Amino acid sequence: xxxxxxxxxxxxxxxxxxxxxxxxxxxxxxxxxxxxxxxxxxxxxxxxxxxxxxxxxxxxxxxxxxxxxxxxxxxxxxxxxxxxxxxxxxxxxxxxxxxxxxxxxxxxxxxxxxxxxxxxxxxxxxxxxxxxxxxxxxxxxxxxxxxxxxxxxxxxxxxxxxxxxxxxxxxxxxxxxxxxxxxxxxxxxxxxxxxxxxxxxxxxxxxxxxxxxxxxxxxxxxxxxxxxxxxxxxxxxxxxxxxxxxxxxxxxxxxxxxxxxxxxxxxxxxxxxxxxxxxxxxxxxxxxxxxxxxxxxxxxxxxxxxxxxxxxxxxxxxxxxxxxxx
Amino acid sequence: xxxxxxxxxxxxxxxxxxxxxxxxxxxxxxxxxxxxxxxxxxxxxxxxxxxxxxxxxxxxxxxxxxxxxxxxxxxxxxxxxxxxxxxxxxxxxxxxxxxxxxxxxxxxxxxxxxxxxxxxxxxxxxxxxxxxxxxxxxxxxxxxxxxxxxxxxxxxxxxxxxxxxxxxxxxxxxxxxxxxxxxxxxxxxxxxxxxxxxxxxxxxxxxxxxxxxxxxxxxxxxxxxxxxxxxxxxxxxxxxxxxxxxxxxxxxxxxxxxxxxxxxxxxxxxxxxxxxxxxxxxxxxxxxxxxxxxxxxxxxxxxxxxxxxxxxxxxxxxxxxxxxxxx
Numbered sequence: 001x002x003x004x005x006x007x008x009x010x011x012x013x014x015x016x017x018x019x020x021x022x023x024x025x026x027x028x029x030x031x032x033x034x035x036x037x038x039x040x041x042x043x044x045x046x047x048x049x050x051x052x053x054x055x056x057x058x059x060x061x062x063x064x065x066x067x068x069x070x071x072x073x074x075x076x077x078x079x080x081x082x083x084x085x086x087x088x089x090x091x092x093x094x095x096x097x098x099x100x101x102x103x104x105x106x107x108x109x110x111x112x113x114x115x116x117x118x119x120x121x122x123x124x125x126x127x128x129x130x131x132x133x134x135x136x137x138x139x140x141x142x143x144x145x146x147x148x149x150x151x152x153x154x155x156x157x158x159x160x161x162x163x164x165x166x167x168x169x170x171x172x173x174x175x176x177x178x179x180x181x182x183x184x185x186x187x188x189x190x191x192x193x194x195x196x197x198x199x200x201x202x203x204x205x206x207x208x209x210x211x212x213x214x215x216x217x218x219x220x221x222x223x224x225x226x227x228x229x230x231x232x233x234x235x236x237x238x239x240x241x242x243x244x245x246x247x248x249x250x251x252x253x254x255x256x257x258x259x260x261x262x263x264x265x266x267x268x269x270x271x272x273x274x275x276x277x278x279x280x281x282x283x284x285x286x287x288x289x290x291x292x293x294x295x296x297x298x299x300x301x302x303x304x305x306x307x308x309x310x311x312x313x314x315x316x317x318x319x320x321x322x323x324x325x326x
Numbered sequence: 327x328x329x330x331x332x333x334x335x336x337x338x339x340x341x342x343x344x345x346x347x348x349x350x351x352x353x354x355x356x357x358x359x360x361x362x363x364x365x366x367x368x369x370x371x372x373x374x375x376x377x378x379x380x381x382x383x384x385x386x387x388x389x390x391x392x393x394x395x396x397x398x399x400x401x402x403x404x405x406x407x408x409x410x411x412x413x414x415x416x417x418x419x420x421x422x423x424x425x426x427x428x429x430x431x432x433x434x435x436x437x438x439x440x441x442x443x444x445x446x447x448x449x450x451x452x453x454x455x456x457x458x459x460x461x462x463x464x465x466x467x468x469x470x471x472x473x474x475x476x477x478x479x480x481x482x483x484x485x486x487x488x489x490x491x492x493x494x495x496x497x498x499x500x501x502x503x504x505x506x507x508x509x510x511x512x513x514x515x516x517x518x519x520x521x522x523x524x525x526x527x528x529x530x531x532x533x534x535x536x537x538x539x540x541x542x543x544x545x546x547x548x549x550x551x552x553x554x555x556x557x558x559x560x561x562x563x564x565x566x567x568x569x570x571x572x573x574x575x576x577x578x579x580x581x582x583x584x585x586x587x588x589x590x591x592x593x594x595x596x597x598x599x600x601x602x603x604x605x606x607x608x609x610x611x612x613x614x615x616x617x618x619x620x621x622x623x624x625x626x627x628x629x630x631x632x633x634x635x636x637x638x639x640x641x642x643x644x645x646x647x648x649x650x651x652x653x
Contacts, residue, residue: 025458052458058488063447063481070451070465074386074434076458097441098448106429107420108640143641166643195649241650 001183009152009184010041010117010173013159014079016188018049021077024163027055027064028081028117038083039119039178065091065116069098072114072168079163082118085172086132099168100143112168115159120148120211121175122262125306128298133263138170139240139272145193146239148172150214152182154237157191165193174212196243198250202232205256205320208247208273210236213260219313224320231320239269247273248281255286258319262311265293292319329540331602333379335611337536338597341375342615344395345590347404350619351394351411351425352567361413362424363440367395369534369566370498372589373468374399376539377496380547381466386434386452390445390469392498392565393428393437402430402437404618408626415636416629422640443476445469446495450482453491453556464492464550471560472503474517483556487524492550494543495558499533500565505574518560526557533561534589537596563589 004012018024031037032046032054046054057064061082068078082088088095095116102110120133138146145167149155155173162169199214200221207217214235221231234250236242251257257277259270270291277289294309329337348366355364367374374395381387381400389396397407403418410417411425418430428437439445449467456463473479474497486493497517501508514520521528527549531542539561546557564583568575597603638653645652 055489058481058484060481060485062478063450063485066444066447066478066482067451067454067485070388070448070453071455071458072451073436073448074452074455076455093441093444094447098439098444102429103643104640105419105423105427106431106640107418107422109419109429109431111643145642192646192649194646194652238650241646241652243649244651245649 001185003181004152004184005178006152006155006180006182007039007041007178009156010159011043011045012184013156013163014042015045015048017160017163018045018053023075023077024079025053025055025076026079026081027057027068029057029059029064029083031081032056037081039175041173042081061087061090062094065094066098068114068116069094069102069112072112073102073110077113077163079115079117082116084130085118085120085134086129088116088118088134088138088170092137095138095144095168095170096141100141103167104143111166113166115162115169115171117171117173119173119175120262122299123176123212123306123310125301125303127301131299133172135172135239135263136268136271139269143168145169145241146172147193147237148174148211148239149237150174150177150211150235152180152184154191154197156184157189158193158237160188161190161193164190169193172211176212191237194238194241194243196246197235197237198232198246199235200231200233202230202254204230204254205258205323206232206234206250206254207258207260207316207320208234208236208250209260210239211262213262213311213316216311216313217260217316220316220320223313223317229320229324242273244276244280247277251277251281252284255284256323257285258290258292258316258323260292260311260316260319263294264296265291266296268293287323290319290323292316327544329379334597334600334602337375337379338593338603339611339615340378340399341371341536341590341593342611343618344371344374344398346615346619347398347622348394350623354623360411364425365392365569366567367392369583369589370500370563371395372534372536372539372593373496373498373561373563376536376543377466379540380543382463383433384461384463386456386463386465388436388445388449388452388465388467390439390442390473391426392470393468394425396468397428397430397435397437400430400433400435400437402428402433402435405622405625408622409629412626412629413631414626414629415632420636420640421632443469443473443478445473446476446478446482449493449495450486450491453486453493454489457489457491462551464494464547466494466496468496468498470503471497471499471508471512471517474520475503475511483524483558486556487526490553490555492553493556494546494550495556497558497560499560499562502565502568502575504569516560518558521558526555528558528560530560530562533563534587534592536589536593
């Protein structure tokens with residue numbers, strides 16, 4: 001196993017899939033040339049594969065996503081980069097109405113094997129139009145799959161699985177994780193879409209989360225371990241399909257649950273997860289389901305205010321104590 | 327390619343098939359015999375008929391509203407079209423799509439999209455696939471003038487122009503956007519002038535004249551095939567039916583177009599003038615097409631309704647082997 005950064009793991013997956021399958025191509029804004037992508041994820045790929053398979057596009061999110069849908073329907077395997085998840089709003093017709101519905105509306109004739117890579121950029125101070133997440137909106141879209149890896153290993157394996165999947169996948173990278181290193185094996189591997197991973201085992205309380213908060217939850221678990229509280233951390237990895245089985249196994253074992261996610265609590269991914277747990281496992285619970293998430297606001301452009309809205313290990317610790325004390 | 331007499335007659339048969347099928351559909355719908363929502367292409371049939379001789383099976387067709395004529399012109403499965411119009415399981419989309427989302431992938435054809443303007447970026451994507459394949463296929467992308475007011479028209483065509491994609495963007499200028507006249511929602515008379523923004527050719531033709539469309543489109547299709555990039559072809563036509571069943575279009579205006587600018591009558595006269603068609607042949611063709619439509623309608627009527635459990639099928643291609651379930 002090599003120690004590599006999350007950003008490099010994503011790039012390796014792109015490169016290896018392009019080498020494996022000539023139908024795979026990349027498109028997005030400034031993903032080649034001098035910039036190599038807003039976060040340098042595609043560094044060196046245009047040099048290696050040329051400006052057709054690593055295609056820089058006009059600043060036209062609807063055309064990027066729409067062209068990806070059209071090209072996927074007619075036999076290619078596009079991987080489109082949409083710089084920030086906020087910008088998914090500019091191509092939500094192409095994702096929600098087109099990519100998500102074509103297979104169904106055509107009675108199963110159409111496949112849309114495409115990936116939209118985008119980023120969550122919650123912890124920076126670029127304001128409400130660059131920072132945010134539309135994860136719950138995507139979860140509420142039939143026909144698409146939604147993936148949000150937390151480690152370099154999962155990022156590489158899940159991106160490979162997403163590119164090989166015949167359904168449209170929105171692949172959410174977290175900018176706060178790009179610089180994080182972790183073990184990644186040599187050679188080809190996939191992490192299956194729809195399978196959660198217990199990142200830390202525990203017996204008193206389950207924290208169900210994904211993305212950067214997996215790491216905050218692990219930090220919270222380490223703190224609480226010293227206080228004699230044993231915390232299990234379930235990394236969802238995929239938001240759709242969501243691995244209810246793993247969630248329920250963990251909850252039934254610990255009897256207490258905190259669901260942690262970035263972005264507004266209102267109608268967020270945790271609302272769905274909490275409701276599912278209540279439906280399926282309420283008899284196993286020894287305390288209330290606690291959601292740890294942000295208030296229902298846009299994100300500001302000021303560090304103090306951003307910090308006030310950012311979920312971290314302390315919020316998770318508070319949430320865990322709440323479900324234990326009640 | 328010059329059209330032979332046989333080509334011209336085949337176009338005529340396509341034109342008539344579209345007319346008779348769409349008119350039958352409209353009449354049945356008005357009588358409450360067909361379910362769902364329909365947008366017929368009555369009055370606009372010359373455009374798909376002309377393109378039927380310019381496109382290969384390996385080319386891609388993507389349309390917006392009123393794409394039924396393109397489905398027929400591409401020789402999409404005709405009986406299964408009618409089963410679809412009846413909402414039946416044997417329908418080309420198993421009853422899930424209906425008239426306004428027609429798809430026949432055996433013919434590389436998406437002949438409908440109910441999001442007005444989505445066609446412009448999807449057509450660009452079809453052109454991108456053709457360009458990446460590098461086998462000389464092109465995409466033809468059709469939509470009304472109302473849909474050119476969507477941002478997708480600009481985004482899609484600019485993208486295609488920058489990448490020199492093999493797409494012919496066809497504006498079916500049918501004079502009304504919903505219930506508003508084109509002049510109320512556009513400040514230009516011709517959509518083709520917008521091609522100047524993308525530095526690509528833009529041509530305006532009589533959209534009810536099959537041969538005029540064919541001649542103009544021929545050069546633009548050839549241009550796309552040679553890798554010289556996209557273009558805009560604007561076909562001036564008129565929709566005989568509005569976006570519902572309430573017929574709020576001006577009666578006199580519709581009658582004017584039906585009397586003086588009916589694409590079927592105009593093309594028939596032209597073929598008679600060219601001595602390609604005589605009345606005996608015409609009768610034969612009309613009879614054959616009428617019979618074909620009659621048989622397809624009868625087939626559609628007797629097909630089976632989908633079972634309720636089919637409502638949750640065909641959402642995804644791939645279910646996970648383990649972990650989460652999708653539906």
